[in-house]
Amino acid sequence: MPGFSSFNAIKSNAYSWTTGRYEEFDVKSKDANEPADDRSPSSISEVERPPLRHIDKYIAPECPCLSKRFTVALLACMGFIVMFGMRCNMGLAKLELKKIENTTLSSVDSSIFWGYLVTQVPGGFLATKYPANRLFGGAIGISCLLNFFVPPTLIEAPHLLMCIRVLQGLVEGVTYPSCHGIWRYWAPPLERSKLATLAFCGCYAGVMFGLPIGGILVRHSGWKSPFYFYGFLGITWYLFWIWLVFEKPSKHPTIENRELHYIQSSLGENTSAPPTTFANIPWKCFFTSLPVWAIFVANFCRSWNFYLLVLFQASFVSDVYSIEIEENALLGALPHLLMTIIVPAGGVLADHLRKKGTLTTTQVRKLFNCGGFGMEATFFLVVAFSGTISVAITALTIGVAFSGFAISGFNVNHLDIAPKYASILMGLSNGIGTIAGCICPLVVHKLTDGVTNLKERSDHWSAVFILAACVHFFGVAFYGIFASGELQPWADSDAQEQSQWNPMDETVQMKKSSSLQTNGLLQTQMSANPTYGTVEPPNQQPKFPPPSYPAPPTPPSQAPPPVVNAANPFLTGSNPFRSESVQPQAEDTYLHGTIADRTY
Structure with missing residues (x-):
């Protein structure tokens, strides 16, 4: 029927767009008499499929019109939306709870980051030993369960609340490293920026949705309602995650042959590489490599400003401009709305520049990271000296939007310089970034607490944003000088195998x-x-001179x-x-x- 044929054509076009049209196979139009190309999708042999689970016999584990790797990216994005939406709950709730002491609030704000810091490096190591998809899903699911216990303890038992927040930080600490562990198997090299930024934009979308949703819930249903809302939302997400996401493409029971072949052929299969253990991880190389330190510094600078906005944006607007909580939440969501759009768009642009050869990987990482940090720092200075709410929110929105390009810089750089150790490096760099999350609340409370005069409060908040701008400018200089997008020698398995000692090399000296x-x-x-293999003349003179003979004929x-x-x-x-x-x-x-x- 014409109607069904049109629908199938639209579905086919949509699927080909979401899967990247499989340009990697170089499939071109051919004449009927031309022999088939072995690289075409039709020539790919059928691979052995893993057995279907019980639920898969009734409902296939796939999203319509989406490739499997984009399904993983989309669900990872939703997981980050839930996780960072939960972090906005406390910022809105404390505006309603004026009777809680500021020292207690600062301790509660920073307690989640102390737990978050502890499991960064262990999370990266666990992601190399166990299925990273299970670590990621389980971490967010457990954190959502703990979120149900926050409201009862917030007023009655603040010390117990700090323990709960530390536990939330402990489980959430493995999310970033395990996400990089997922992309180790699912992200082709020329799609790393696109897939990773699509997943990580959930961090900013979570804040974008968390502030207005939390503000509406607090006003109409009380300050406890956001905690319960995100608890139920996270458990629902976890059920979809364990159903649709698998550890590797080869373990997905319904993945298409051409997508499986593309991912595996682009990543390569290094079956001879030894399993990663604590002993064979090049820890010394991590801490002596300047490109690695460039990522560490960039993560610290970005985390400082990100957690500044997540935890204190609502307080800044309320203290300086006396905005009500619901309107405050809507204004606070504007910067993160643009951030949610810019982050995946920047990933697509970065991959396009690399694929076309316009810029090298190193140039792309430095351009996007330094440009994003520099523009955000500049607009933070505008916020510091702004006199009206319109100027402050406009500058804040534009600055945060520009910082979205930086995610295609430092946040994907681990996969460039050391894909084998990407999850471990992500744990280390995110752990250093978490230190900024621990220090930032203490510094901000130190600068702003105990000030009652409006003019003094405005001056103190100006100092907060000037400090944030200086942190970003330092990150621009350090990353611009020392960052790299090339595979490092200590992370190249092939180079390490070639450099192994061979006794024959000492026996026979050869040169290139x-x-x-x-x-x-x-x-x-x-x-x-x-x-x-050669005959050399003797070096020692004989003891007795040889007898004289007629001279032999001169050989040719x-x-x-x-x-x-x-x-x-x-x-x-x-x-x-x-x-x-x-x-x-x-x-x-x-x-x-x-x-x-x-x-x-």
């Missing part, structure tokens, strides 16, 4: 030729002093000994002796040559 072969083989030449000039052609793959290989000179022709006259030539 200055010219390279077009077939990729390494050309070698004989060193100056070969040790095997000999050509230099031939060298085995290193470009011939059938003559070269692991045997180092094939690169040596062939034994030269004998020149002695008492055993070789014809009878007439011999001398006795």
Whole structure:
């Protein structure tokens, strides 16, 4: 029927758009007489599928019109929306609870980050040992369960509340490292920015939705309602996560052959690589590598300003401009609304520039990170000296929007310099960023508490934003000088295998030729002093002079000994002796040559 054919065509076009049109196969239109290309999707052989689970026999684990890797990115984004939406609950609730002391509030604000800090590095290590998708989903699910216990303890038992917040931080600490562990298997190299930023934009979408939703719920249903709302929302998300997301593409029972082939062929299969253990992780290289420190510094700077807005944006607008809580929440959501749009758009643009060869990976990372940080810092200075609410919110919105481009810089950089250790590096860098989350509330409360005069409050909040701008400018300088987008030598498994000690290398010394072969083989030449395969004249003088004989006929000039052609793959290989000179022709006259030539 015409109607169904039109619907199928629309569905096919939508699916091809969401899966990236599979440009990686270079499928082009061909004539009917032209032989089929082995790389085309139709020529990919069927792979063995894992068995279906019980629920999969009734409902397939897939989202219509979405590839499996984009389904993973979308659900990861929703998980971050839930997690960061929960963090907005406390900021709105404390505006209603004026009777709680400020010292208690500052301790509650920072307590989640102390737990969050502890599990960053262990979370990265666990993501290399266990399925990262289970760690990510379980962490958010447990945090949502703990969220139900926050309202009863907020007033009655603040010390018990701090313990609950520390537990939430402990489980949430594995989310960022495990997310990078997921992309280790699911993200093709030229889609890393796009998929990772789509997932991480949930952090900003969570704040964008959390502030207005929380403000409406607090006004109409009381300050406890946001905690219960996000608890139920997170448990519902967890059920969808364990149903639709798998550890690797090869373990997905309904993934298409062409998508599975594309992901695996682009990432490569290194079956000879040893499993990651605590002993074989290059910890010293982590802490002596300047590109790694550039990521650490950038994460600290970004976390300082991000948690400043998440925890204190509502307080800033209320203290300086006396805005009501519901209107405050709507104004606070504006910067994060643009951030939610800019982050995935920046990822698409970054991958486009890299794929077309317009900029190198290093140039893309530095441009996006330094540009985003620099513009946000500039607009934070405008916020510090603004005199009206319209100027402050406009500058804050534009500055936060520009910082969305930085996510395509430092936040994806781990996968560039060390994909094998991306989850561990993410845990380390996010742990350092969490230190900013621990320090920032203490510094802000120190600068703003105990001030009653409106003019003094405005001056103190100006100091807060000037400090935030200086932190970002420092991050721009450090990342711009030391960052890199290239695979580091200590993270290259192939280079490490080639650099392993070989006893034959000490026996036969070989040197590389200055010219390279077009077939990729390494050309070698004989060193100056070969040790095997040649006949050398004796170095010691005989004790007695030899008897004098008639001078033998002068042999014809000999050509230099031939060298085995290193470009011939059938003559070269692991045997180092094939690169040596062939034994030269004998020149002695008492055993070789014809009878007439011999001398006795």
